[in-house]
Amino acid sequence: MFPDEQTAENWFEENRWGKAGQPICCPMCGSNTRIKETENRKPLPYWCGACRRHFNVKTNTIIHRSRIPLRKWVMAIYLWSTSLKGVFSMKLYRDLKISQKSAWFLAHRLREAWKQGNFNMESHVEVDETFIGGKRKNLPNSKRKEMTGGGAVGKTTIAGAKDRKTNKTSTKMVAGTDKETLQVFISERVSPDADVYTDDHKSYQKLPNKHKVVKHSVSQYVNGQAHTNGIESFWSLLKKGYHGTFNHFSPKHLDRYMNEFVTRHNVRKQDTIVMMGDTVRLMQGKD
Numbered sequence: 001m002f003p004d005e006q007t008a009e010n011w012f013e014e015n016r017w018g019k020a021g022q023p024i025c026c027p028m029c030g031s032n033t034r035i036k037e038t039e040n041r042k043p044l045p046y047w048c049g050a051c052r053r054h055f056n057v058k059t060n061t062i063i064h065r066s067r068i069p070l071r072k073w074v075m076a077i078y079l080w081s082t083s084l085k086g087v088f089s090m091k092l093y094r095d096l097k098i099s100q101k102s103a104w105f106l107a108h109r110l111r112e113a114w115k116q117g118n119f120n121m122e123s124h125v126e127v128d129e130t131f132i133g134g135k136r137k138n139l140p141n142s143k144r145k146e147m148t149g150g151g152a153v154g155k156t157t158i159a160g161a162k163d164r165k166t167n168k169t170s171t172k173m174v175a176g177t178d179k180e181t182l183q184v185f186i187s188e189r190v191s192p193d194a195d196v197y198t199d200d201h202k203s204y205q206k207l208p209n210k211h212k213v214v215k216h217s218v219s220q221y222v223n224g225q226a227h228t229n230g231i232e233s234f235w236s237l238l239k240k241g242y243h244g245t246f247n248h249f250s251p252k253h254l255d256r257y258m259n260e261f262v263t264r265h266n267v268r269k270q271d272t273i274v275m276m277g278d279t280v281r282l283m284q285g286k287d
Helices: 005-017 070-082 089-096 100-113 141-146 179-189 229-246 251-266 272-282
Strands: 035-037 046-048 053-055 124-132 156-163 169-174 195-199 210-214
Touching: 005 070, 005 272, 070 089, 070 100, 070 251, 070 272, 089 100, 100 251, 100 272, 124 179, 124 229, 156 179, 156 229, 156 251, 169 179, 169 251, 229 251
Parallel strands: 124 195, 195 210
Antiparallel strands: 035 046, 046 053, 124 156, 156 169
């Protein structure tokens, strides 16, 4: 589908502005009535007479300043969309034949494109929390001695919710598993009329929603409609990516990694080419 750079550029333009013949909108001022193609496509392919500036399909997107060819961006988006456990920068470096530094930049740009806001869950919602980080036994003795407490010490806490009706998931890096933190996380995402299913963690007690509990502390994993198997399945996929692909998520960039896995999970029923086109549209306005 993409034998050369021009084919890739045409595909980007089609997914950003529509098929050939439809008006192109200026990414700076939004005008679509005074757009002209420049001679020899230099310095950039298009000129806006309204704001008197040149632009191309990369303008005002996450790849605005990128020198990586569009054809390689297309290949990266394909790998990104089809790799359930993620793609680490060394694979992009080898497959795209670019530097590892450029591959790392490209990966974080795509994670930023996939960044999405909260959405309201109105059906039956599973809520759970997990911890991301290495095992204490793998730490140097000097650091291991500094850590006291349970197995979650030294790890990052992630809260997650999954709507059974839409099969969509939302996550957030949180400061802890106390009642206030977890219940605020739920209130930001879950409708007051939705049914909420959790384990028997004390922080979920006295939720304002209709609330059903499965008692993991006594090895109960299903109680009628009450279970958290859906969100735990997502945690399983996330941790397979963590251990099998990346080996480490920096806390500084953890939200971006979470956005990547959440968005890929939420759109996984779409055809690959549709996912790729949606990625191009999500690039806009995030330069």
